[in-house]
Amino acid sequence: MIDIHSHILPGLDDGSKSWDITLEMCRLALADGITHIVATPHANDEFTYRRESVREKVAELDSRLSGELEFSIGCDFHLSYDNVEDALRNPQRYTIAGKQYLLVELSDYAIPPQIKDTFFRLLSAGLVPIITHPERNRILHRAPGPVLDWVQAGCLVQITASAVTGFWGEQAKAVALWLIKNGAAHVLATDAHDAVHRPPILSAARDLVTSQFGADLARALVLDHPSAIVQGKPLPATCGALERQVQ
Ligand SMILES: [Fe+2]
16 A cells, blocks of 8 residues: 555654654554555645755655665645745645645635635646545535535545544544545545554555445555556546446
8 A cells, every 4th residue: 555645754743753653653554554655744834844854854764664665755735825836836846756746735724715726726737736634624524515626626635544434533534435435535545643643554444445335446545546646647547437336
């Protein structure tokens, strides 16, 4: 499995607090069947994102692990005005593995009506926004419909693995399953922050998706789609297949 959203690097944001925790997270990920992690520190008002620092930390982590896990670089990109303008000027500063896919995080407090224009600007520039964990957004809990609209426009959606298994509450779980059922979930990722409370575990959610929606979709969400994303390739047409299947 490939995890495209992880705060595994120490000392860059509110994720791992030390190399010990980072190495423990790596051990857990490996034991869970994860073979490739995209390190995605926050890029927001609280945490300044410097690609070079991320690159150096990944190189050090790589050297401590002797090749057991593969790593790519990305970021957890907050959709602020300054961030968007900079990403349009310097896309490879933020995208996953320097390709076209960009994790984008919505605000918990407000989703401006012009957000679709922002998505269009990114898409027009050749970037593909991957909306992170809409199932955990309280505004979308009340009305998740816009997510389908954004997917229709060309965005992808990343669901948190632990939301599927109930860690974020019943509402988040219900929205996560609703998005999967409607063909509007493309990737499961851990959004891991530590080794205890928010660990890098994908298998439990994969198994639940397997039991409710089948092994093909589960595999797409944890392997086929993330694999295409880190390679900068278009996604295989699995979600359309699901839509036909559940109707
Ligand atoms: Fe995150």
